[in-house]
Amino acid sequence: MRKLPKDTTLLIVENDDVFREQLSKVMASRGFDPIPAGTVAEAAAAIEARPPAFAIIDLHLGEGSGLEVIDMLKKQRKSARALVLTGYGNTPTAVAAVKLGAVDYLAKPADGDEIVDALLAAEGVQPPAPENPISxxxxxxxxxxxxxxxxxxxxxxxxxxxxxxxxxxxxxxxxxxxxxxxxx
The missing domain is CATH 1.10.10 (Arc Repressor Mutant, subunit A)
Structure with a gap:
């Protein structure tokens, strides 16, 4: 298991209630302090109240885009490590997410270890490729x-x-x- 930093606050922005709850449990079991949000507005309120050290952000949030959340997060806490997790991966949005400051872009369903590896990867170092990548x-x-x-x-x-x-x-x-x- 990787050594976690002192601040393990983790904003999880996902509009699928069941998936958000499951992901929160998985990340809590790996030592993170999850802050769940289901909408851009909830994410904005959480960021304003306590800018997290980490974030897992769904790209498609119904009423808005996860890219908006990355932008808000980076304005409040430049050092935050944001990861985009989506079921609709494509190159333009991956590029946009990285330009806004995301550390990585993973397709759903990603497992907890892949997510942790991406969040904790050293600056400029890509996490290892998944062992069994999903098409x-x-x-x-x-x-x-x-x-x-x-x-x-x-x-x-x-x-x-x-x-x-x-x-x-x-x-x-x-x-x-x-x-x-x-x-x-």
């Missing part, structure tokens, strides 16, 4: 499955939560028939 297609599949479970398989509600058109989701599900099916 973008697999990350997308897992992300959609999580939302389908939350809505009990309701396609319309799932599409709304994912900010996509219902027909787009239906096309994805048609291409990947195992999505949304009960494995049992």
């Amino acid at each position: 973008p297609e697999e990350a997308k599949r897992v992300h959609i499955e999580r939302f389908l479970e939350r809505t009990d398989g309701n396609i319309t509600k799932t599409a709304q939560l994912l900010n996509m058109h219902r027909r787009t989701l239906q096309r994805i599900l048609k291409r990947e028939p195992e999505l949304g099916k009960d494995p049992g």
